[in-house]
Structures are given as structure tokens and as C-alpha cells.
Amino acid sequence: MLKQFRSNIILKLCFYIFLLNIISMGTLYSSLHKGGECEYQLFYKQIIMIIVSWIILAFFSFINYRIYYRVAIFLYIITTILLIFVDFFGKTVMGAQRWLSFWGFSFQPSEFAKISAIFILAKFFSLPKKNDFLKIAITFILLGMNMILIFKQPDLGTATIILLLFLFVGFFSQIKKRYFILLIFALIAVTPFVWNILHEYQKKRLIVFLNPNLDPLGAGYTIIQSRIAIGSGKLFGKGFLSGTQNQFNFLPERHTDFIFTVIAEEWGFFGCLVLILLYWLILEKIINVALLLKDYFAFILTLGISVLIFLHIIINIGMTCGIFPVVGLPLLFISYGGSHLFVTYFLFGVFFNICRQHIL
Amino acid sequence: MDATFIKRIYLTSFLIIAVVLFYYQILRGDYFEKRALNNYVRVVPISSIRGNIFDRNGVLLAQDSPSFNIAVVPYQIRWIKETLFEEIAKFLGYDKNLLDRNYKRNFRNFFTPVDIVINLDKKTAIELKEKFKNNILINVQPIRYYPYPYEISHIIGYVKEAENVFDDIKKYGYSPKERVGVLGVEQYYNRYIAGEDGGYLIEVNAKGEIVGFLGERKPKRGKDIVLTIDCKIQKIASELLSQQRGTIVLMDANTGEILALVSSPSFDLNSFVTSKNVSKFLNDKNKPILNRAIQATYPPGSTFKPIVALAALSENIIFPKTTFICKKIFSIGGYNFHCLSYHEDENLYEAMLHSCNIYFYNVGLKLGVDKIVKFAKKFMFDNITKVDLPYEKEGYLPHNIRYSKNWFVGDTLNLSIGQGMIEVTPLRLLVSINAISNGGYIVRPHILKAIAGKQESLSTNVYLGFSNDVLRILKKSLIGVIENKEGTAYLLSKLNLKIAGKTGTAQTKTKAHGWFVGFFPHNKPKYSICVLLEEVGSSFEAVKLSYYFLKELLDKNLLDITN
Structure with missing residues (x-):
């Protein structure tokens, strides 16, 4: 039964991550889309990075996690x-x-x-x-x-x-x-x-976070525009490639840190809920496993992984909504960029190994 | 703490995010949708081209010419604004503050181009564009240009951007720059000349670049208008008046078409269009912007005597042969009233050509103040002429109450020689005296001849109903003023224009104003003229000026007299 649970959990997580990959590619395609043409170079680069990430994940899921205790x-x-x-x-x-x-x-x-x-x-x-x-x-x-x-x-x-x-x-x-x-x-x-x-710009960001209208062209601009993008998405969004804030370039950094606004604008409240639900399912599965662990090192490791993922998601979405200051964190799985993907998939590799080792 | 607790923290956090999203996307979705729309949908106004203004012979008096403005998109230059402005100011040799001021004044939102430099020539604009590339835009706007900025200012008026009027729609990105006429025919006929502004409805991105086209409303060109003014005559009058304060009006005696209307000192129309150096005109104590022909009132002085004479003749109080004795001093109620010299026995003709005060004191006394005022009112002294120019002022006459209670006989004497409680605008006086020339018709003076090639007839006549005999007698008396050697305007007889008219010296607290008002040829009147010079001391200055003016018109063959 435990074995079934284990493979089940790994399969399920892989499935959720795969769904996130699809959302990521769709959203990236849209946010890199300009005047009817996509910046394919970045798009393809990201696909390659996702594939590399999966290889990293697979590789590290076979490395005994106890090694990290020593290194x-x-x-x-x-x-x-x-x-x-x-x-x-x-x-x-x-x-x-x-x-x-x-x-x-x-x-x-x-x-x-x-x-x-x-x-x-x-x-x-x-x-x-x-x-x-x-x-x-x-x-x-x-x-x-x-x-x-x-x-x-x-x-x-x-x-x-x-x-x-x-x-x-x-x-x-x-x-x-x-x-x-x-x-x-x-x-x-x-x-x-x-x-x-x-730094001056960091102070400014924090002040502007409290009142974005203080500096609508400078530091407050991103917050104002991203709020407009999110809000104007309404229930079902403006549709794929149809977000005006996105397509007309009102959102800076929208393929990296502010990619959530693109989802919110083009897929609306409904799309946001799907994304949040996926994140929640992933975190829930990780915690469920953590609770079963008897190795305290593995427990802290799993806890750390879940906390790291959780913080990234909450802070990123929170900052695009303007409930947290803008601090420059990617939205895990979705944002463009290699570093955070590799780290996340590596951590999932570690986590999968923990699953393999313990839930037998 | 139990580790399951962490699950609850995660779940609560996600729920909070969901609630926040619900608030933004569902509860305030409409608001943000509107804001998103405002972000990318823009109205780009296209100014309409105003109609040209021509004189009666087709001489161009006002036209729109392209002005090259330099504009910036605030969002695009937000990091480099200060240095960019500094460099542009340096390049043009302007003060950077001017650019900042323009930026502030013209700013609408972050994505609509803002004019920071206005009215450059094409070459400089292109040089700037080459230097600053995509950081600036060249914005070509029509700007009003007046080939005769001084000579015809009061008639034409000028054009300016009516920003304040549209302040409330400024934030929506609509054109606050609609141009409206101010003063003169630019204002009076603005609705014909202005045309209709158009615009593009476009989609723009964050750089303000056009990414989509939603619609267009083509601007409608304004209509050309033709004035009754003869630019050549206007110029001559303007030159003659240039060193003095006063006004010259030349009008068609039968139709009321104004051929020239000059008020001096004048102001530079082109400065007002570009708002440069206007304060020197606004603060000038000589009030150059005041149109003295229609916006200033003066006592008519002796030029009022024909009206008094006409009243007395019509009421059968005097006859042409009736004489009064002038001994230079006229005493009544313990006060002495003066004439210029000893005229002894004078009949109407003699009194008129000498402009004898004592004759008219006697007539005035016999008539009584009520009759004088009644006839002055008949001649519409207290009405506007309805000339097609804005802000015309009306003159005034003794008001009922004023002369019933505190009215003394001395006031009546003053009134009968056009002093005291009586003031008129020069144009009003011209039109009233002109009624004597054309058989008793008050014409409507006007400036408009045609709109968009279509003749406009603004000529209307009010018949005053005086008997032809009376008018003939009066006309004869006015002919004497010029043709008799002793006449106060004898100088004008040298022109052989068959002029009839009356001089006037309007007493003021300081120096007297000089008047001449008349018409010619007296047998078949064609032109009516009025000259007023402020504080020149005597009417002779006005006569002299009339002489030079008409002489030059004759020399240059600008008068249409065929007899």
C-alpha cells in the first residue's frame, strides 16, 4: 500500500508539474508575443531549460539524499x-x-x-x-x-x-x-x-509599496500597471494573446517576475484559481509525505523544500497584487529563467529520492 | 507545534490570495477594466485648419501655416527627462524652464505626446529630430499667421488654444487644444472659421507607439471669409495714425460696409498667437488692445450740433433763416457760457460752418432737454451699431432721472453742443451722421462680405422718417463746413471730393479730443468717414488727418468716385 502511495505521489506530482509546464509555456508564449510575433528564441530556450530541469530532477531522484547530510x-x-x-x-x-x-x-x-x-x-x-x-x-x-x-x-x-x-x-x-x-x-x-x-531604490520600492501613486511613472508604475492587468482580467480573462496590458507592453518584466499578471489578465480569476489550486495540491502532497517521515534529517529537508516553494509563490503573487513589496522573485515553474527552474527541479529530485527511500 | 499546522498556514495563505484576487478581479473588475482601456485607447486630436480671411480684393489677412512642435512621450523619457530637456534647451538656446513649463502645461497622461517646444521652423525641427532620434517627436500643428499683424489687429483678432475651457476633459486625453478666436472677426465668426477638429482613435503600447487603428474622424476645414475691408486703405489709415491715439473709420455710406477701421495704438497679432511679448501690450497704459472705434466712448462735441439742428428744424422751432446773436459770451443763471469768437448775427448755415456755440445754446434752450434727448435716441446714440465685432460698447445720454432732479439749464446748454452727459463711440457717431447723407437711413455697419464664397448681406436700414427738406437744409449746412472759406474744415475742399461734414472739439478734463465726421460726394453720397484723435487739443488735427488720408486715397486711386 505504501509503495502504491509512493509511486502514486510521485506520479501525481510529476503530473502537476507537467501541467505547470504547459501553463508556463502558454503564458510565456503570450508574454513574449509582440505585434503578432513571438520572440521564439527565448521561448525555445525556455523549453530546453524545462527539459534539462526534468533531467536534473530524474538524476537527483536516484542520488541518495543522505549524501547531503555529509556534504x-x-x-x-x-x-x-x-x-x-x-x-x-x-x-x-x-x-x-x-x-x-x-x-x-x-x-x-x-x-x-x-x-x-x-x-x-x-x-x-x-x-x-x-x-x-x-x-x-x-x-x-x-x-x-x-x-x-x-x-x-x-x-x-x-x-x-x-x-x-x-x-x-x-x-x-x-x-x-x-x-x-x-x-x-x-x-x-x-x-x-x-x-x-x-539601497535608495529598495527604500523607494518599500515606500511606494505603501502608496504606489506616489511615483506612478517610476517605482510605482509596475505595481499600478500590474494591478490594472490583474483586475481587468475579471472572471474569465480577456483570452489567450488578448491581454491588452500584456500585448501592448504596459507590464514590464512580465515574462519573468510579473508573469502572474499575464495569467490573471488573460485567464481571469478562474485561471488564477486553477494555478493556485495546482500549487496547493503540490504543497499538500509534500507535507503529507513529510508527516510520514521518521528520518528527522529527511523531515527537515522536506519541510524546507515545501517552505521554500510556498514562500516563492506567496511572495511573488503577493507582490504582483500589491500586498507585498516588489522584491524580485520568480514565480516558480512559470517564470522565464533557468536558475530557479534548476533549483526547484533539483529540490524535487531530492524530495523524490526521499519518497523512494522512506515510503516503501 | 504540529507539522500539520503548516498545512493550515499554507491553505490560509492561498485563500487570502484568492480573496485578494476576488476583490481585484470580481469586485473591482469593471474599474480596472476601464483603467486598462484608458491605458491603450487614445484619441489623437487633429486640429482643423481654420478658414482664411481675405479683404474685399482677395488680399490674404489671416491663414493657418504649419508649426513644427517638438513633443515627447512622458513614459518613454521618464528616466532621461532632465538631461534630455537640458540638451534640447542648449541646442535651441532656450531656457530649460520654458521646456519644463510647457511640459507641465501640456501634460495629459504618460502616453500622450506632450509639446515641449512650440513653433519651430522646419529646418530646426528636423535637425533636432536627427540629433535626438526617437526620444522626441515632431508634431506638426497649424498655427495662425497674420501677414499684417499691426495694421488690422482690432478687426481680425487672434487665435489661441482654449485650454482652460476644456480643463475638465483634459484628463481623458481629449483635445484640450481646440483653437478659438479671440477678439475681432476671429471671435465673432469663429463658428464659421474654426471648422471641426477631428481625431484618430488608436491603440497604443506603453511607448506610445501606435499598434492598432480603431477609427478616425476627419477634421473639417473651416470656411474662408471675405471682409469688406480694403487692405490698402486700411494700411494707409494705419500708417497715418501710427504715432497718435485715435481712430479712423471709412464706411460705405449706403450699405454700411466698413472699408477701413483703424484704432491706434495697435498690437501685434502674431505675438498673441505664440504668447510671446504680450505683456507689453497688456500693460501699456495707452491700451493698444482697446478698439477705440467701438469700445471707447467720447463726448461728440460739436459733431452733435447737426442732430440738435435737425431736431429744431423738425420741430419747427427754428427755420434756416432764423438768426441768433453771438457775442462770445452767453450768460444764464449767473453763469457765463462761451463761444470761440464774436459771430454776431448767425443763421443755421453760418452757425454750422463756424460751429457757433451760442447759436446752439439758444436752439437747445428753445428745444429743451427732452427733445434733444429724444432726437439723439432716434439717431440711436445710446445703442450699439450692431457691427459684427465682439464687445461693442454703447454710448449714453442723459437718463430720465438724471435730468429731472439734478438737471440745470447749464446742463442743457452743454448737451446742445455735445458735451456733458453724452458720449458715443466713433462708429456710432459715424453711422448716425451718415443718416443725414443717405436720406435718413441708419445703416448697420459691418465687416463681413462673404463666407465660403457666398455673399452675405448684412445691410439693414432703419428709416428715421425725417422730411427731405429738413435733411436737405442740414446737408447744405454741412457742405458749408467744408466749402465755405470760413468753414472749420475748409482744408478738405482742396480735395474736390464734395465733402460734407462736421468738426468737433470734445472738451475733456485734460486736452480736447478732435473729431471730424463727414461723407462724400454730398450729391450722391458714397463714403462716410469718421476721424477721432485723442487729446490733440483741437478739431483741426482731425481735419488735417482726414485731408492726408483722403488725399492719399485719391492719389492712389483707391476711391470709387465716378461723377
């Missing part, structure tokens, strides 16, 4: 070195230094930081020692170093995600809660100092 610290060190590298040699894209180029490929080390953060959390929280304070202190210092490096790039979104990941996973692990509560208070206390070291 967690090594991975962390590599990531940290890469992050420091970005500081010196990184490619500057849109005012942020996030990219490293190797052999013609660009990638963002901050994406690896998410993976290493999950591994670090899983490893340290599942250590047999009983000293909770030390566990929290060590993980917080390790992740904090990465956060600061990422924050400096500046990539406020990923830094925030890692912080939230730490707090969420910590809260739902068996670590004593009081340390976390202390930590949260401490974080609140240092908030004003963080505000001072924020």
Missing part, C-alpha cells in the same frame, strides 16, 4: 565563496550584481544559497546533540553570513526568503520555540539599522 557544510562553503566571488567578478544586470558567468553560462549563486540553506538547516537541526541554543546560533550565523552577502548584491528577495525559511523551518522543527521568539524580537530591534543600509 552540507562543503556545499555551504562553496556557495559562500561563490557569493564572495559575485562581489568581485559578478555581472551587473539591472543595477544588481547577481550573476556569475562560466563557459558562456550565467547563473546566480544566490539560488544555490537557498539550497545550501536548506541543507544546513536540515543538518544542524537533526544533529543528535540536545543543545538547541547552539544549533540556532550556529545556523543563524552561517545563514546570516550568506544573507548579508546576498543582501549586498543587492537581492532583497532571496535574502528575505532565506530569513523566512530559517524562521519557518525552525518553528516547525522540534527546536525550542523560545529561542526563536527571542530571535524575532532581536530582528525587529535591528530593523531600523537595516533600513539605513538599504
Whole structure:
């Protein structure tokens, strides 16, 4: 029965992800569509990246997840070195230094930081020692170093995600809660100092988030236009390739971070619900598996994966609706781009291996 | 904390997202739909071409010519606005503030082009375009151009963009730039000249680039109009008046067609179109914008005497041979009233050509104030002439109440020589005196001759019903003013134009205004003329000016006199 459940869950998840692939391609086609012609190059590139992602997923589903317990610290060190590298040699894209180029490929080390953060959390929280304070202190210092490096790039979104990941996973692990509560208070206390070291454009984004009409042509523009796009979709949307906000180019970054607006505009409330439902089904399945796990390392790993996916989705959709500040996170599975796809599919590979190992 | 709890957190978060989406897409969907529509559907106004204005001989007085404006799309230049403006200002040698001001004034929304530089010549506009490429657009708009910006200002008026009028629709992207005529025939006949603005309904993208075409309304060209003005005469009059304050009006005595109407000082119409250097005209204490022929009133002075004489003759109070003795001083009620000299025995003809005050004091006393006012009213002194120009002012006469309570006999004496409680516009006086020339008809003075090639007849006559004998006597007396050696306008007899008329010296608190009003040829009147000069001290200045004016018309063969 368990075996059936396992293969069933893997099959179901693969099916959901496949559905998301279809939605992604359709939406990308529409958002890259301009004046009757699609920018096929980017579109095809994305298809190739999806295929590569599936290969990554398949490959890592055969790698024993216990290996990450051993390489967690090594991975962390590599990531940290890469992050420091970005500081010196990184490619500057849109005012942020996030990219490293190797052999013609660009990638963002901050994406690896998410993976290493999950591994670090899983490893340290599942250590047999009983000293909770030390566990929290060590993980917080390790992740904090990465956060600061990422924050400096500046990539406020990923830094925030890692912080939230730490707090969420910590809260739902068996670590004593009081340390976390202390930590949260401490974080609140240092908030004003963080505000001072924020970049001008980040401050602006946060202010504009509170009132987009302050700067309708500058920082508030994206929020205003994306809200218009979402709202004007109404119940069933304007139809495929018919979103005026999308097709007439009123939405910036609509094939990357703001791709949700394209779905909302062209498929309406109904389409949005389908997408959210798919995400919910995926997360629910992951949590269901997590609850069955007896290996504490695997549990934290699974929890971390689900939290990471959850945070990405909520923050991305939230920011396009204007309920969160614009922080520059992709919509998982849907947005254009390789890095986040590879990371997500890799994590699913890890998760599938956990399923294979445990639910037998 | 139980890990199942995390499921609830996920679910709640997704539900919150769903609620937010429900709010935006279902509850406020219509609102955002409208906003999306406003984003991409634009009305691009196309200004209509205004009709041309010609004089009676087909000389062009006003036309639309292309103006090359430089426009920017706010959204497109939002990051580079400051530097772009600086560079453009530097290139043109303008002040950057001017560009900022224009930008602010013309801004409608982020995607509609905004004019920042107005009225460049074609060459400069193209140079700019080559330098700044796609950051700027050349926006060709019609602009009003007046070949005679000074000579004919008060008749033509000018054209400006009526932005304030349309302030309420500005935010919808409709044309707030409809041009309307201000003053003159541009205003009075705006509805014929203006035509109808058109526009394209288009779809645009975020750069303001056209991506679709929804519809078009073609602008309708305005109608050409032809004026009764003779530009050559107008120019001569304008030149003669250029150093003085005053007005010259030349009118067809029978039809009321105005051939020339000059008010001086004048203003530059083209400056008003481009709103450049207008303050010097607006702040000038000599009031150049005032049309002295129809918007300023003056005491008629002695030019009122023909009306008094006509009243007395009609009422049989005097006869042509009736004489009064003038001893230079006329005493009544302890006050002394003066004449210019000792005229001794004077009949009507003599009194008129000498412009003897004492004769008319006597006549006025015999007539009484009521009769004088009654006849002045008959001649419509307190009415507008209904000339086809905006903002005509009416003159005034003693009002019932005014002369019943605080009216003294001295006031009657003053009134009978056209002083005191009486003021008229020069055009009004011209039209009233003209009635003596044409057999007692008050004509409607007018400026419009044809609209779009179709003759318009604005000539209407009001018959005053005076007996021909009276009119003949009066006309004879007015002929004497010019033809008699002692006449106050004897100078004009040199022209051999058979002029009849009357001079007037209107006393004011400062220097007197000089009048001459008359018509010619007196046997078969064709032209009627009125000259008023402000504060020149004596009527002789007006006579002199009339002489030079008519002489030049004669020399240049501009008068149509065949007898």
C-alpha cells in the first residue's frame, strides 16, 4: 500500500508539474508575443531549460539524499565563496550584481544559497546533540553570513526568503520555540539599522509599496500597471494573446517576475484559481509525505523544500497584487529563467529520492 | 507545534490570495477594466485648419501655416527627462524652464505626446529630430499667421488654444487644444472659421507607439471669409495714425460696409498667437488692445450740433433763416457760457460752418432737454451699431432721472453742443451722421462680405422718417463746413471730393479730443468717414488727418468716385 502511495505521489506530482509546464509555456508564449510575433528564441530556450530541469530532477531522484547530510557544510562553503566571488567578478544586470558567468553560462549563486540553506538547516537541526541554543546560533550565523552577502548584491528577495525559511523551518522543527521568539524580537530591534543600509531604490520600492501613486511613472508604475492587468482580467480573462496590458507592453518584466499578471489578465480569476489550486495540491502532497517521515534529517529537508516553494509563490503573487513589496522573485515553474527552474527541479529530485527511500 | 499546522498556514495563505484576487478581479473588475482601456485607447486630436480671411480684393489677412512642435512621450523619457530637456534647451538656446513649463502645461497622461517646444521652423525641427532620434517627436500643428499683424489687429483678432475651457476633459486625453478666436472677426465668426477638429482613435503600447487603428474622424476645414475691408486703405489709415491715439473709420455710406477701421495704438497679432511679448501690450497704459472705434466712448462735441439742428428744424422751432446773436459770451443763471469768437448775427448755415456755440445754446434752450434727448435716441446714440465685432460698447445720454432732479439749464446748454452727459463711440457717431447723407437711413455697419464664397448681406436700414427738406437744409449746412472759406474744415475742399461734414472739439478734463465726421460726394453720397484723435487739443488735427488720408486715397486711386 505504501509503495502504491509512493509511486502514486510521485506520479501525481510529476503530473502537476507537467501541467505547470504547459501553463508556463502558454503564458510565456503570450508574454513574449509582440505585434503578432513571438520572440521564439527565448521561448525555445525556455523549453530546453524545462527539459534539462526534468533531467536534473530524474538524476537527483536516484542520488541518495543522505549524501547531503555529509556534504552540507562543503556545499555551504562553496556557495559562500561563490557569493564572495559575485562581489568581485559578478555581472551587473539591472543595477544588481547577481550573476556569475562560466563557459558562456550565467547563473546566480544566490539560488544555490537557498539550497545550501536548506541543507544546513536540515543538518544542524537533526544533529543528535540536545543543545538547541547552539544549533540556532550556529545556523543563524552561517545563514546570516550568506544573507548579508546576498543582501549586498543587492537581492532583497532571496535574502528575505532565506530569513523566512530559517524562521519557518525552525518553528516547525522540534527546536525550542523560545529561542526563536527571542530571535524575532532581536530582528525587529535591528530593523531600523537595516533600513539605513538599504539601497535608495529598495527604500523607494518599500515606500511606494505603501502608496504606489506616489511615483506612478517610476517605482510605482509596475505595481499600478500590474494591478490594472490583474483586475481587468475579471472572471474569465480577456483570452489567450488578448491581454491588452500584456500585448501592448504596459507590464514590464512580465515574462519573468510579473508573469502572474499575464495569467490573471488573460485567464481571469478562474485561471488564477486553477494555478493556485495546482500549487496547493503540490504543497499538500509534500507535507503529507513529510508527516510520514521518521528520518528527522529527511523531515527537515522536506519541510524546507515545501517552505521554500510556498514562500516563492506567496511572495511573488503577493507582490504582483500589491500586498507585498516588489522584491524580485520568480514565480516558480512559470517564470522565464533557468536558475530557479534548476533549483526547484533539483529540490524535487531530492524530495523524490526521499519518497523512494522512506515510503516503501 | 504540529507539522500539520503548516498545512493550515499554507491553505490560509492561498485563500487570502484568492480573496485578494476576488476583490481585484470580481469586485473591482469593471474599474480596472476601464483603467486598462484608458491605458491603450487614445484619441489623437487633429486640429482643423481654420478658414482664411481675405479683404474685399482677395488680399490674404489671416491663414493657418504649419508649426513644427517638438513633443515627447512622458513614459518613454521618464528616466532621461532632465538631461534630455537640458540638451534640447542648449541646442535651441532656450531656457530649460520654458521646456519644463510647457511640459507641465501640456501634460495629459504618460502616453500622450506632450509639446515641449512650440513653433519651430522646419529646418530646426528636423535637425533636432536627427540629433535626438526617437526620444522626441515632431508634431506638426497649424498655427495662425497674420501677414499684417499691426495694421488690422482690432478687426481680425487672434487665435489661441482654449485650454482652460476644456480643463475638465483634459484628463481623458481629449483635445484640450481646440483653437478659438479671440477678439475681432476671429471671435465673432469663429463658428464659421474654426471648422471641426477631428481625431484618430488608436491603440497604443506603453511607448506610445501606435499598434492598432480603431477609427478616425476627419477634421473639417473651416470656411474662408471675405471682409469688406480694403487692405490698402486700411494700411494707409494705419500708417497715418501710427504715432497718435485715435481712430479712423471709412464706411460705405449706403450699405454700411466698413472699408477701413483703424484704432491706434495697435498690437501685434502674431505675438498673441505664440504668447510671446504680450505683456507689453497688456500693460501699456495707452491700451493698444482697446478698439477705440467701438469700445471707447467720447463726448461728440460739436459733431452733435447737426442732430440738435435737425431736431429744431423738425420741430419747427427754428427755420434756416432764423438768426441768433453771438457775442462770445452767453450768460444764464449767473453763469457765463462761451463761444470761440464774436459771430454776431448767425443763421443755421453760418452757425454750422463756424460751429457757433451760442447759436446752439439758444436752439437747445428753445428745444429743451427732452427733445434733444429724444432726437439723439432716434439717431440711436445710446445703442450699439450692431457691427459684427465682439464687445461693442454703447454710448449714453442723459437718463430720465438724471435730468429731472439734478438737471440745470447749464446742463442743457452743454448737451446742445455735445458735451456733458453724452458720449458715443466713433462708429456710432459715424453711422448716425451718415443718416443725414443717405436720406435718413441708419445703416448697420459691418465687416463681413462673404463666407465660403457666398455673399452675405448684412445691410439693414432703419428709416428715421425725417422730411427731405429738413435733411436737405442740414446737408447744405454741412457742405458749408467744408466749402465755405470760413468753414472749420475748409482744408478738405482742396480735395474736390464734395465733402460734407462736421468738426468737433470734445472738451475733456485734460486736452480736447478732435473729431471730424463727414461723407462724400454730398450729391450722391458714397463714403462716410469718421476721424477721432485723442487729446490733440483741437478739431483741426482731425481735419488735417482726414485731408492726408483722403488725399492719399485719391492719389492712389483707391476711391470709387465716378461723377
